[in-house]
Amino acid sequence: AQTIHQWPVAEIKAVGSPLSLGCTIKGKSSPNLYWYWQATGGTLQQLFYSITVGQVESVVQLNLSASRPKDDQFILSTEKLLLSHSGFYLCAWSPTGDSDYTFGSGTRLLVI
Amino acid sequence: GDSVTQTEGPVTVSESESLIINCTYSATSIAYPNLFWYVRYPGEGLQLLLKVITAGQKGSSRGFEATYNKETTSFHLQKASVQESDSAVYYCALGDSPNTGYQNFYFGKGTSLTVIP
Numbered sequence A: 001a002q003t004i005h006q007w008p009v010a011e012i013k014a015v016g017s018p019l020s021l022g023c024t025i026k027g028k029s030s031p032n033l034y035w036y037w038q039a040t041g042g043t044l045q046q047l048f049y050s051i052t053v054g055q056v057e058s059v060v061q062l063n064l065s066a067s068r069p070k071d072d073q074f075i076l077s078t079e080k081l082l083l084s085h086s087g088f089y090l091c092a093w094s095p096t097g098d099s100d101y102t103f104g105s106g107t108r109l110l111v112i
Numbered sequence B: 001g002d003s004v005t006q007t008e009g010p011v012t013v014s015e016s017e018s019l020i021i022n023c024t025y026s027a028t029s030i031a032y033p034n035l036f037w038y039v040r041y042p043g044e045g046l047q048l049l050l051k052v053i054t055a056g057q058k059g060s061s062r063g064f065e066a067t068y069n070k071e072t073t074s075f076h077l078q079k080a081s082v083q084e085s086d087s088a089v090y091y092c093a094l095g096d097s098p099n100t101g102y103q104n105f106y107f108g109k110g111t112s113l114t115v116i117p
Helices: none
Strands: A003-007 A010-013 A019-026 A032-038 A045-052 A055-058 A065-070 A073-078 A087-094 A107-111 B003-006 B011-014 B019-021 B023-026 B034-040 B046-052 B058-061 B064-067 B077-079 B088-095 B105-107 B111-116
Touching (some): A019 A032, A032 A073, A045 A065, A055 A065, B003 B088, B003 B105, B011 B019
Parallel strands (some): B011 B111
Antiparallel strands (some): A003 A019, A032 A045, A045 A055, A087 A107, B034 B046, B034 B088, B058 B064, B088 B105, B088 B111
16 A cells, blocks of 8 residues: 655744755655645645656745655755745645545644 | 635534535636545545546545536535534645646635534
């Protein structure tokens, strides 16, 4: 069975500090991978997607970057956090060309 | 644009009462939108509750139902008798076609449901 694991569960970070959020998918080769983000009071919106290792497409510009260093790993990062980065981050995967997503349990980020 | 609007929460319902969470969508750039309800239980990730990809069809799962109504652009979630274990956050979502190799979702803001015993 496939599993998706996100880390950390929650973070409190200072403005201007770096950030790295991770996501690992086990039990599925070559999945499509996604990062979603929801600001407080906002909607979940797709930030990045990746169809294959080493390739990441940006959907929304938020001064964040994403990388897929391995087939089963998706990393979201920034060198300098902004207050506006606070929110809830979700990683997800789907089989290629399929509509069924599986989401991780999310990371809650507070930037102070 | 493409968007989803759903019932603002939080919603509190007594056990065994009926529930409806409204969802309407706008799909201006999606020719054949797919509609979904996702649920997030406390401490867990988003889980697919039900999906419908054909207008006029009804999806159902765990006692919940939703009908894809193209005329009213709605996909309301209903349950005849809720249980305390249904307490969660419910998200309505609009998906574009996966034929491009990946799919993007447009989510509503989520509706927090608390069922009191």
